[in-house]
Amino acid sequence: MCKYRDCDFYIPIDVVKGIDHAHGDVVVMGDDEIDDAEFVPAHKCKFCSHYQASEKNMGICSGFETEYWAFAENGACNCEAFEMAAEAIKA
């Protein structure tokens, strides 16, 4: 089971809750969980094939010419180098 905050179908309303866009339900992002079968990873660095976790919530991005630090929770919708990791990553 995965948290809604990591699902691509989650649309935030405020800092606590949001809408499960697949079903139209209001959910709590950090508490409510979505079935693995329905989970679609959000566009975040931690789900990118170029992200290598190094410590809690931090890692190394190798998607560009020079490697640099990246936060696991960084939104990646606008990253030109984002590629969804082939292997499912447990958040």
Ligand code: SF4
């Ligand atoms: S390539 Fe973009 S999305 Fe992927 S880890 Fe680097 S900064 Fe994040």
